[in-house]
Amino acid sequence: MTFDLASAPIVFLAWERGLQLPTDSLLAGADGTRITHPTETETLTFLRLWDKSVLTGPAPLLKAAESLDDDELSDHATMLRLTRDFGGRGLGTEALYYADDLELHQPEHTVHVSTDEAPIDALEALCPPDDVNDVGLARLAHKFTIMTSGEPDAGPLACSAYGEYQGLLAHLGTLVAPEFRRQGTGRLATSIAAHEALAAGLIVQFQADINNAPAHALATGLGLSVAGLQTRVSLQPHQNRHI
Structure with a gap:
């Protein structure tokens, strides 16, 4: 595969910014310890990257997820059940692949x-x-x-x-x-x-x-290297939730 783990901190930094996490929370977080970060966005997101995991979304859902392990939160059906009272609509589970170098293959004919x-x-x-x-x-x-x-x-x-x-x-x-x-x-x-x-x-x-x-x-x-996955569920606006 074509990803050097020395480049992993760059990937962590991008996701910290994208998920609005505190600086260095992914890089410095203990392996196997899930990071939970409350947000006001209308999405519940579970991310696994190598030996790190993150759950972001409304605080009540983060509390409700405390008893679930990472394998359960990776499951789309589990996330939908968790967000039932929030009008959860599944956005799917995606595998994440990365490369910081790739072998160059020249085509046989002019492209x-x-x-x-x-x-x-x-x-x-x-x-x-x-x-x-x-x-x-x-x-x-x-x-x-x-x-x-x-x-x-x-x-x-x-x-x-x-x-x-x-x-x-x-x-x-x-x-x-x-x-x-x-x-x-x-x-x-x-x-x-x-x-x-x-x-x-x-x-x-x-x-x-x-x-x-x-x-x-x-x-x-x-030759891309698989590094983890992301599972997301969109939520109804707060005023339309049944909680």
Whole structure:
């Protein structure tokens, strides 16, 4: 795998910022001791990163979760039961992959890559709406779209993009036209985006729903290292809760 644990403090720092945790709470926290941090956000989030774990959300839910261990909080169904009176709506459980270096594989043939926004609408029109929403290319600033080479009828085959997270991580997302899936096109696009992110001085982060086998195959095929998971549940606004 291609992640040196010496880079883990950078990942911890990004998540501390993203979850609004006290500085160094993840890095300095004792192994195996769960960090709980009350927030006013309308989300309950459980994060596991290597030997650390964090639960953030409304204080009453943190109190209710005290009797649950980390394996239970990693379970989406458990989180939904915990938030039943808060109108909990599941956002899923995702595995977290990282890389601070990746081997460069040159394609056998010339590849045409566009960094424009124009091909994205055409690519998304070819894909199921759920895939489009899950990847969220519109939220990712740096896009790399593999195009067919025929002119003037060049069209998009796949796009991988990244957006900066807390100025430290490059969150990757990849969308492939259904006709070109399982042909290595998505892996090639993801490799291009990942190397561009690494060249920009960022650590690559890839999130995959635990039930999305192709996404896991893509991550491991590229050499990304699994580091943990994130389980999230959105909550109703406070005034609409039944507590």
